Amino acid sequence: MALRNAVMAALLEGEASGYDLAKEFDASVANFWMATPQQLYRELERMEAEGLIRARLVEQERRPNKRLFSLTGAGRDALREFTAEPPRPTAIRDELLVKVQAVDAGDDEAVRAAIRERAESARAKLARYERLRIRLLAGRTEPEHLAQAERIGPYLTLQRGIAFEQENLRWAEQALAALDLRATVRR
Incomplete structure (x- = not known):
């Protein structure tokens, strides 16, 4: 999937600056698509040149001027075409899993530390995602919100992000327990 599709999906929420989009990516879209601010700004320039988005300059008195981006009709059409295409199969590419695969030939304490770091990252993301979930629900129950x-879409992708991080945490705990058991047996 191209970054542009994630940007266009984020712009469905309405007009946004590059800074707003970077914050949006970090707060919600990051549970399924990562992008640096530099990548975002480069993509916004390309998308504007291709007519998928338009920029409007907002002059500000005490702050630098900013550009607000919005979807064009061509952008909405491109997003509609993208959603109609069958998705490509997902593949895991995870450096930590390569290290775990090689743990018997490597530094098992370094691998344990990396697994613990992954678990802490999952906990932090889960806490952030829960705050976002509460904000999205805005006092409604989940069925009320969905109806x-x-x-x-933002709520459904958030649910997937939550499930992903819960599984990361479960796996990390299981892997650490297995490594602990193995170390105990080998003594």
Whole structure:
């Protein structure tokens, strides 16, 4: 999937600056698509040149001027075409799993530390995702939100991000327990 599709999906929420989009990516889209601010700004320039988005300059008195981006009709059409295509199969490419695969030939304490770091990262993301979930629900129950919200895509992708991080945490705990058991047996 191209970054542009994630940007266009984020712009469905409405007009946004590059800075706003970077924050949006970090707060919500990051549970399924990572991008640095530099990548975002480069992609915004390309998308504007291709007519998928338009920029509007907002002059500010005490701050630098900013550009607000919005989807064009061509951008909405491109996003509609993208959603109609069957998705490519997902593949895991995870450096930590390569290290775990080689743990018997390597530094098992370094691998343990990396697994613990992954678990801490998952816990932190879960806490952030829970705050976002509460904000999205805005006092409604989940069924009320799913029935009444203008857009449910952000909530559905958030649920997937939560499930992904819960599984990362479960796996990390299981892997650490297995490594501990192995170390105990080998003594």
